[in-house]
Amino acid sequence: MSAHPIADANPEAGQPPFSAYKLGAAYDEMFAADGSVRPQFAALAHRLTHLPPEELQRRQQACETSFLHQGITFTVYSDKQATERIIPTDLFPRIVTAKEWEKIEAGLTQRILALNLFLKDIYTDGRVLKDGIIPRSMIYGSKHYRREMRGLPVPHDAYVNVCGSDLIRCEDGKFAVLEDNLRVPSGVSYMLANRDVVRRAFPNLFRAQGVRPIDHYPRELLATLRALTPVREDVSIAILTPGVFNSAYFEHAFLARQMGVELVEGRDLLVNDNVVYARTTSGLKRIDVIYRRIDDDFIDPLIFREDSALGVSGLFNAYRAGNVVIANALGTGVADDKAVYAYVPRLIRYYLAEEPILENIETYLCREEKPLAHVLANLDKLVVKAVGESGGYGMLVGPHASKAEREAFAEKIKADPDNYIAQPTIQLSTAPTFVDGGVEPRHVDLRPFILHGEKTVIVPGALTRVALKRGSLVVNSSQGGGSKDTWVLSH
Amino acid sequence: MFYSIRHITRFRYAAPVHESVMEIRMQPRSEGPQALRSFQINTNPRAQLYAYTDHFGNAVYHFNVLRAHEELRIESQAVVEITRQQVLPEAADILEWERYNGYNLNHDHFDLLEQSKFTQPSAALTAFIREKGLEKPDGDPLTALKHLNATINEAFDYESGVTEVHSPIDHALSEKRGVCQDFSHIMIAIARGWGVPSRYVSGYLYHRPHSKDRSGADATHAWLECYLPSLGWVGFDPTNNVVTGERHIRAAVGRDYADVPPTRGTYKGPNEHELAIAVSVEPTQAPVRHEDFLRVARPMSSPTPTPSMPERLYHQQQQQQQ
Amino acid sequence: MLSRVADSLYWMSRYLERAEHTARLLAVKLETTVEQTREEADSSWARVVAALSSQNEAPSDTDVPAIAQHLAIDRDSDNSLLSSLSFARDNARQVREQLSVEVWENLNRLYLRLRETGVLEQRNNALFFRETLQDLHALEGVTYSTLSHGEGWYFLELGHYIERAQLVCRLLDLHFGAAKQTEPKYLDWLVLLKFCSAFEPYCKAYTAAIRPDKIAEFLLFDPEFPHSVRFSIDRICDALAHVAPGAPPGRRASVERLAGRLKAMADFTQIEELMASGTIARFLADIAAQCEEIHAAVYSAYITYGAETVL
Structure with missing residues (x-):
């Protein structure tokens, strides 16, 4: 990896806090390859170089305290001793220009339309299978395919109402989609909370830059959920959470508070005569819309996993009867499968007769003979992922793995090739990040949140996840990642 | 031929339970040679019944009982007419294998080629296949399936109580014993491996007096159906080594038992319960009047119990995230 | 809620x-x-x-x-x-x-x-x-x-004072009632007051003269002292008036009737009657039992009610 100090070309040459900033092969969000500051970062760079390091540290600390106080924490229950931790937030914002956002927005809108058409198709006519666009066994063999959803109408044909797509910026500066999260995507509360603290840390800068607001996300989410039910007056909406032991629990509580809706667990609900009720001190309260944050498998022990202690018995039949709406619909996971991912560009062409606006990462399907051979021969250069997993589990990062690890993984792939895909190792772009009083580049991705129902709404913002370890490409919060505020500029 | 079927299920709980929710798949299907003439369900405690048709075309009834009860009894009564039976040729032609393709098969057929919960391939199954020389079908599909039917029938003893309702096929494979459910699952797994779409059938069998049927007359029965492109669905009953005929009354079809249990339910209350099941199938000329109709049986399905499972709750709560 | x-x-x-x-x-x-x-x-x-x-x-x-x-x-x-x-x-x-x-x-x-x-x-x-x-x-x-002092806070209050009323009754029972094993001495009475954070407030009301009947009166019936049984009962009644605001009147009445009865007992019983007739043991047991009844009534009206009863 060729790295050189950027001092020469930088107008703020040699000045802290950028004195230790080394550019690598990856695209850098702030500095062009020649070391000059990209225009959208100019004002920010100027401001930050004039802040004493102690002041930066003070603001970083204030931000962490604020997270703790708002309860924006996740709880580690490892040794039966619950410790509240915050997901580390980096105060250095990530900036997306108006032009870049325009393309992201159009690309994600196109994508969610195609994915919803795909879901409708495979749960009704299955044209896409008949036409041989996608192999049948990939759908029928998927553990996320819900036969119970066949032929069931969903409001506005919108199966995925809340989507979080992971984008990365490749070495050539183009954004590409890494994966779609269509089941229970999380992280939006961090997007909102990050904005809150950064706005307080740099109020003036914020105004001058023309950062587009995102605070209306809870309102938009509420409107999306509301529009899913024909009930018009006193619509009763609840967020269904697995409970306090879930690492995203605070987000469930946060969204419930922000939207002013009930936060319920499965044991708070019951179904009588196909109607869902919550048990309150004042009596049973009917529920019209459930924004569920638990997996399909667990949602109704009568229909799915019978050992589920999180679900509500009879919920699916109430849903089938049209007496309650569940968002996201069940069975959406079949479309965010990592193998189906490889077909999304083809799905976009098939359903919309358009070229994909956002690119996919090149993906080798181990289920196919030639790609499998290629994968096995090039394990040291590839990232291999299990198809149905998320959160960085069941994954091999070839270049960082030992020979023994690679060989062991090769056996796993050979034993069950359908279950694996591989992608080239991608240099995620780097963005300036505060490290020990200075600023260093760290790898980032981008997760915007798409709301889809009566219409499609993408709040101009995203969760930028950052791999805080130097050189690390793993941004998942479950694997030691942090996050940043993401500024989408209005011009 | 008319049959009258009576099917009683009774759950008795160790202590009062409440918020029972139950799904029932007992209504005989009305298609092909089988026509449903009447059907009714009664529950005690009484409950409002709801119905829907599931994606396999089965009629599903469901209901819930909020108030505390110590017993839940479900009684269904059906009259079914079986008219003509398809006359099967002795064998299919050998080119039938070529017909298993996208032109002749639809989604549902393709879906029935995939593994399902109770038909997973396993080492024990592979060993059984090797032992019996079943790696590849011998001859045309119909001949091969009949042979498979007979092979399974011969390889296993019929014995209830060895396997349970949620046993994987490995259990029966290692014991060389089992019941209709196990035999059907094993045959489905092998037939699917051959590329023959196969489905599980739950239903009732009319036992003629002095019949040599191995299956019990007082329980529900299970068999399977295999798809042959030029003949349609053909039923095989490996328990009794027959191709199904006018004595087999079909109630529900699915990928395996998990899709079609006659009752599936949950309730809130203590785990212990006792299940009694009674089934009678009679030609309607002989009206059903049994004095001692119920008998206590081994539990056939286990309704999900009590919410008080902190460990499980804890682990499941942690898992849900994307 | x-x-x-x-x-x-x-x-x-x-x-x-x-x-x-x-x-x-x-x-x-x-x-x-x-x-x-x-x-x-x-x-x-x-x-x-x-x-x-x-x-x-x-x-x-x-x-x-x-x-x-x-x-x-x-x-x-x-x-x-x-x-x-x-x-x-x-x-x-x-x-x-x-x-x-x-x-x-x-x-x-x-x-x-x-x-x-x-x-x-x-x-x-x-x-x-x-x-x-x-x-x-x-x-x-x-x-x-x-x-916020909303419904949730009143459930906290309810739990707090139902527990306190019962704990104080238990202490009094050990000194006056059925559970008494040995006759308390001067120091024991002092300790009893301190057990309830009551020593100084008692002295303010009755001077430092330690008299068992006055101690009982203070710990049972003082309307202003936060560890007295009567004070606790007042808080219980207040909390009950604020929880489950949307519950149907019949359901609320089943709870409030019990609370009203308990309050009347605390408001109108005289220590002299209890001491003279030696019925204090029964009185203490009665209060504790009524607290239990209120607890049960709250649960069956607002928490664990059979769903079929409210449809």
Whole structure:
């Protein structure tokens, strides 16, 4: 990896806090390859170089305290001793220009339309299978395919109402989609909370830059959920959470508070005569819309996993009867499968007769003979992922793995090739990040949140996840990642 | 031929339970040679019944009982007419294998080629296949399936109580014993491996007096159906080594038992319960009047119990995230 | 409010009151032991043990440090101070989002500190319990001032005072009623007042003359002292008027009728009648039983009601 100090070309040459900033092969969000500051970062760079390091540290600390106080924490229950931790937030914002956002927005809108058409198709006519666009066994063999959803109408044909797509910026500066999260995507509360603290840390800068607001996300989410039910007056909406032991629990509580809706667990609900009720001190309260944050498998022990202690018995039949709406619909996971991912560009062409606006990462399907051979021969250069997993589990990062690890993984792939895909190792772009009083580049991705129902709404913002370890490409919060505020500029 | 079927299920709980929710798949299907003439369900405690048709075309009834009860009894009564039976040729032609393709098969057929919960391939199954020389079908599909039917029938003893309702096929494979459910699952797994779409059938069998049927007359029965492109669905009953005929009354079809249990339910209350099941199938000329109709049986399905499972709750709560 | 949330808040509060009571009894007892003869100390320890243990698991020890250890941080005893705090915290964790950061952090910190205490240091025992008591008081203050006084807060109040009324009744029973084993001496009466944080308030009302009937009157019927039974009952009635605002009138009436009866008993009974006729034992038992009834009525009306009864 060729790295050189950027001092020469930088107008703020040699000045802290950028004195230790080394550019690598990856695209850098702030500095062009020649070391000059990209225009959208100019004002920010100027401001930050004039802040004493102690002041930066003070603001970083204030931000962490604020997270703790708002309860924006996740709880580690490892040794039966619950410790509240915050997901580390980096105060250095990530900036997306108006032009870049325009393309992201159009690309994600196109994508969610195609994915919803795909879901409708495979749960009704299955044209896409008949036409041989996608192999049948990939759908029928998927553990996320819900036969119970066949032929069931969903409001506005919108199966995925809340989507979080992971984008990365490749070495050539183009954004590409890494994966779609269509089941229970999380992280939006961090997007909102990050904005809150950064706005307080740099109020003036914020105004001058023309950062587009995102605070209306809870309102938009509420409107999306509301529009899913024909009930018009006193619509009763609840967020269904697995409970306090879930690492995203605070987000469930946060969204419930922000939207002013009930936060319920499965044991708070019951179904009588196909109607869902919550048990309150004042009596049973009917529920019209459930924004569920638990997996399909667990949602109704009568229909799915019978050992589920999180679900509500009879919920699916109430849903089938049209007496309650569940968002996201069940069975959406079949479309965010990592193998189906490889077909999304083809799905976009098939359903919309358009070229994909956002690119996919090149993906080798181990289920196919030639790609499998290629994968096995090039394990040291590839990232291999299990198809149905998320959160960085069941994954091999070839270049960082030992020979023994690679060989062991090769056996796993050979034993069950359908279950694996591989992608080239991608240099995620780097963005300036505060490290020990200075600023260093760290790898980032981008997760915007798409709301889809009566219409499609993408709040101009995203969760930028950052791999805080130097050189690390793993941004998942479950694997030691942090996050940043993401500024989408209005011009 | 008319049959009258009576099917009683009774759950008795160790202590009062409440918020029972139950799904029932007992209504005989009305298609092909089988026509449903009447059907009714009664529950005690009484409950409002709801119905829907599931994606396999089965009629599903469901209901819930909020108030505390110590017993839940479900009684269904059906009259079914079986008219003509398809006359099967002795064998299919050998080119039938070529017909298993996208032109002749639809989604549902393709879906029935995939593994399902109770038909997973396993080492024990592979060993059984090797032992019996079943790696590849011998001859045309119909001949091969009949042979498979007979092979399974011969390889296993019929014995209830060895396997349970949620046993994987490995259990029966290692014991060389089992019941209709196990035999059907094993045959489905092998037939699917051959590329023959196969489905599980739950239903009732009319036992003629002095019949040599191995299956019990007082329980529900299970068999399977295999798809042959030029003949349609053909039923095989490996328990009794027959191709199904006018004595087999079909109630529900699915990928395996998990899709079609006659009752599936949950309730809130203590785990212990006792299940009694009674089934009678009679030609309607002989009206059903049994004095001692119920008998206590081994539990056939286990309704999900009590919410008080902190460990499980804890682990499941942690898992849900994307 | 969800019934599950109300349930957790209610029990969190009951367990905190129980923890506070335990800490106070132990602090007071350890502070006063030095002034008693061996025999007096034994009988008065027996009283503390009886006040804090359920009958079947009272420690057989007579060794003071062992008793204190058992009542304070024995994990295997459901009645120990540590267990009470642990139950309170478990309940709080279930409704974490209903509490303020301050409440959660105070409770969590207190629990963790106690949990890390292995064997009590003999010398500073009293101090240890005093500090714990202070922390619990601080938590009570933080709860009062950082939570909205809505329905949830009233469930906290309800749990707090139902527990307190019962605990004070139990103490009085050990000194006046059926549970009395030895006749309390002068110092025992003093200790009783201190068990209820009542020594100075009592002196203000009745002078420092220690008279058992006046003590009983003060701890039972004083309308203004927060550890008196009557005060607790007033708080219970107030809380009941504010919980489950949307419940149908019939359901509310079933609870409020019981509370009204209890309040009338506390408002109109005279200490002279109880002392003269010797019916104080029955009176105390009656109050405790009625608190239990109210608890049961609250649960069957608002928390565990059969769903079929409200449709």
